[in-house]
Amino acid sequence: MGSYAEEYKRFINNREDFWKEKADLIHWYKKSEKILSKTEEDLFRWYEGGTLNTCYLAVDFHVENGRKDQTALIYDSPVTNTKQKFTYGELQKEVSEFAGVLVNLGITKGDRVVIYMPMIPEAVFAMLACARIGAIHSVVFGGFAPHELAIRIDDATPKLLISSSYGIEVDKIIPYKPLLDEAIHQATHKPDSVLMVKRPNLDEIMHTGRDHYYHEIRSEAKPRDCVPVGANHPLYILYTSGTTGKPKGVIRENGGHAVAMHYSMKAVYNMNPGDVFWSASDVGWVVGHSYIVYAPLIYGCTTILYEGKPVRTPDAGAFFRVISEYKVKVLFTAPTAIRAIKKEDPEGKLLKKYDITCLETLFLAGERTDPNTYYWAQDLLKVPVVDHWWQTETGWAISSNLIGIEKRDSKAGSSNFPVPGFEVHILDDGGNVLENGKEGYIAVKLPLPPGCLPTLWKDTPNFRKSYLQQYPGYYVTGDGGYYDKDGYLFVMGRIDDVINVAGHRLSTGEMEEIISSHPSVAECAVIGIAEEIKGQIPIGFVVLKDGHSSEGLKLETDLSHMIREQIGAIASFKNAMIVKRLPKTRSGKILRKTMRKMLDGEEFTIPSTIDDPAILDEIKEIAKSHKVGKAFS
Numbered sequence: 363m364g365s366y367a368e369e370y371k372r373f374i375n376n377r378e379d380f381w382k383e384k385a386d387l388i389h390w391y392k393k394s395e396k397i398l399s400k401t402e403e404d405l406f407r408w409y410e411g412g413t414l415n416t417c418y419l420a421v422d423f424h425v426e427n428g429r430k431d432q433t434a435l436i437y438d439s440p441v442t443n444t445k446q447k448f449t450y451g452e453l454q455k456e457v458s459e460f461a462g463v464l465v466n467l468g469i470t471k472g473d474r475v476v477i478y479m480p481m482i483p484e485a486v487f488a489m490l491a492c493a494r495i496g497a498i499h500s501v502v503f504g505g506f507a508p509h510e511l512a513i514r515i516d517d518a519t520p521k522l523l524i525s526s527s528y529g530i531e532v533d534k535i536i537p538y539k540p541l542l543d544e545a546i547h548q549a550t551h552k553p554d555s556v557l558m559v560k561r562p563n564l565d566e567i568m569h570t571g572r573d574h575y576y577h578e579i580r581s582e583a584k585p586r587d588c589v590p591v592g593a594n595h596p597l598y599i600l601y602t603s604g605t606t607g608k609p610k611g612v613i614r615e616n617g618g619h620a621v622a623m624h625y626s627m628k629a630v631y632n633m634n635p636g637d638v639f640w641s642a643s644d645v646g647w648v649v650g651h652s653y654i655v656y657a658p659l660i661y662g663c664t665t666i667l668y669e670g671k672p673v674r675t676p677d678a679g680a681f682f683r684v685i686s687e688y689k690v691k692v693l694f695t696a697p698t699a700i701r702a703i704k705k706e707d708p709e710g711k712l713l714k715k716y717d718i719t720c721l722e723t724l725f726l727a728g729e730r731t732d733p734n735t736y737y738w739a740q741d742l743l744k745v746p747v748v749d750h751w752w753q754t755e756t757g758w759a760i761s762s763n764l765i766g767i768e769k770r771d772s773k774a775g776s777s778n779f780p781v782p783g784f785e786v787h788i789l790d791d792g793g794n795v796l797e798n799g800k801e802g803y804i805a806v807k808l809p810l811p812p813g814c815l816p817t818l819w820k821d822t823p824n825f826r827k828s829y830l831q832q833y834p835g836y837y838v839t840g841d842g843g844y845y846d847k848d849g850y851l852f853v854m855g856r857i858d859d860v861i862n863v864a865g866h867r868l869s870t871g872e873m874e875e876i877i878s879s880h881p882s883v884a885e886c887a888v889i890g891i892a893e894e895i896k897g898q899i900p901i902g903f904v905v906l907k908d909g910h911s912s913e914g915l916k917l918e919t920d921l922s923h924m925i926r927e928q929i930g931a932i933a934s935f936k937n938a939m940i941v942k943r944l945p946k947t948r949s950g951k952i953l954r955k956t957m958r959k960m961l962d963g964e965e966f967t968i969p970s971t972i973d974d975p976a977i978l979d980e981i982k983e984i985a986k987s988h989k990v991g992k993a994f995s
């Protein structure tokens with residue numbers, strides 16, 4: 363492929379030629395003659411007029427081209443002691459029959475299907491079956507509470523919900539049906555049908571007429587073929603946390619997505635067809651969509667669906683076991699998983715039980731890889747560690763070490779270089795491009811490459827407002843950072859109300875909305891502070907209404923319960939401190955960033971616009987007395 367610099371230059375010099383060449387590497391029913399165009403709403407669009415089918419590319423194409431008997435999907439579930447392999451041929455049978463069930467339930471091209479499932483093969487079949495018939499799936503992470511699911515149901519207005527009996531959290535069974543029923547109850551939109559994939563040893567209450575068991579209606583369905591769809595037809599909607607309680611419906615279109623997935627497998631991950639790729643994530647997150655399901659399959663690799671944790675299922679050697687057992691070439695996970703392993707097995711003793719010489723590279727994303735984790739993983743695994751930077755919005759890496767193009771050294775703390783397709787600049791407040799070494803807003807010059815969101819589901823005004831308005835001609839990522847003198851990109855964290863808790867993207871703004879609804883709360887601020895394993899955890903500072911005393915209130919328990927009920931246990935909200943006032947600027951803006959830096963023990967300057975500096979001292983004292991924050995614990 364030549365050098366990274368050459369590849370990047372080819373993209374910068376002629377984007378359309380570059381992306382035409384990449385598009386020619388996948389199978390189209392009809393190729394697009396307009397590589398890049400604009401919609402009526404003046405938004406960029408890739409491959410207008412082209413037709414293809416993503417499920418065909420991920421499944422049938424390989425069956426027809428010599429990979430019928432190659433393993434496509436490995437299901438490894440330490441929590442149920444199950445291991446199962448599906449060849450491409452078997453995957454085709456499963457998916458085409460699943461598609462038949464969808465058709466029998468009245469699902470056609472363009473209908474939305476919400477999938478709320480644990481990490482079982484049927485979750486993958488369901489996604490691919492939707493793609494096969496042109497239905498638009500919206501997978502909701504199984505750790506979200508009914509309230510979050512209801513919000514997504516109301517926005518996506520699905521005809522069908524697909525779920526399964528339960529998820530398993532280490533040794534805890536989480537029945538999904540009651541959560542699903544509660545979500546449907548809370549939602550204004552009511553789906554026509556619910557399709558349940560049964561798991562052993564739990565019976566659920568089924569609503570006659572609406573609810574169906576997959577195993578009961580499967581035999582009535584006939585396998586369905588792939589339906590050609592337009593390149594700009596949505597493949598899926600994936601909701602992600604923004605700065606408010608309303609998540610953003612990121613749209614992924616079939617054409618650009620398939621091209622980007624295909625390109626990234628070689629350029630970013632250096633995979634070849636037939637190699638084994640393992641993304642230890644969840645199908646409910648973007649990483650799971652792109653790198654458990656679509657990209658490895660589109661590229662003819664073997665992918666692993668792992669229903670377990672990095673630790674406790676059964677121990678911190680679980681990842682090493684899977685790598686050695688299936689000859690994994692590339693592992694992609696979140697730094698939090700590595701930190702969890704490191705905490706339980708700091709010397710990596712469990713690794714000695716396994717041969718992991720098959721592993722070529724460890725890729726990390728979801729949050730910045732701190733240098734300690736980077737060095738620990740590299741020293742232990744003796745393979746290059748690549749931190750690469752991503753968002754749900756982009757669907758694939760914005761910056762990475764492009765090891766499939768040129769193996770360059772990574773730097774600890776950096777997510778390396780812009781991926782060809784992304785023209786990444788650091789901007790100051792006024793939108794001027796900053797020189798290397800200066801920290802600012804990280805923005806991507808438009809157009810975004812194929813695979814990135816074209817807009818938000820039914821909400822172009824919010825798409826413009828959230829991403830395009832701040833700096834005309836740019837997509838604003840919401841992250842801050844800088845290039846160092848050697849051109850390495852350092853992504854230092856969000857500059858908005860989004861936090862990452864153990865790799866789960868959550869909104870502190872949404873948590874504030876929930877806490878504010880407590881009858882005793884006058885106002886509050888939720889900030890994400892540094893935590894050893896999860897990277898960040900949310901904590902709250904709460905001002906009570908006049909006349910409400912904190913005595914006997916169990917406020918902390920109440921608030922943590924509310925967040926758990928409405929967002930989910932994944933929010934890990936456990937600390938709420940009552941304060942008399944919140945630190946603000948004279949114009950009333952809460953100084954969340956200043957509080958965060960103070961608690962994390964980072965250097966900070968008190969803004970000159972602060973209303974009353976004494977409030978910051980009060981916050982400090984209360985955090986100290988609760989031993990909250992790196993600076994005080």
Ligand code: COA
Pocket residue numbers: 503504505506529531536642643644647649671672673695696698699702727728863864865866895896930931932933934
């Ligand atoms: N369904 C229901 N509940 C879930 C869930 C799911 N799918 N996932 C997590 N939860 C619950 C957990 O049971 C836990 O509940 P508890 O408070 O009652 O114990 C809570 O949410 C927090 O879970 P988690 O964030 O997973 O923390 P943990 O302490 O159990 O495990 C890690 C910590 C680091 C091992 C784990 O978070 C992990 O593996 N993270 C990697 C995430 C990842 O891969 N993200 C994708 C980005 S690439």
Ligand code: AMP
Pocket residue numbers: 602648726727728729730731749750751752753754755777839840841853854855856862865866867
């Ligand atoms: P998500 O949409 O859940 O993938 O979360 C995206 C956000 O996670 C980004 O905007 C970043 O804040 C953060 N993130 C993901 N990967 C990295 C990384 N490698 N380095 C720094 N931040 C990251």
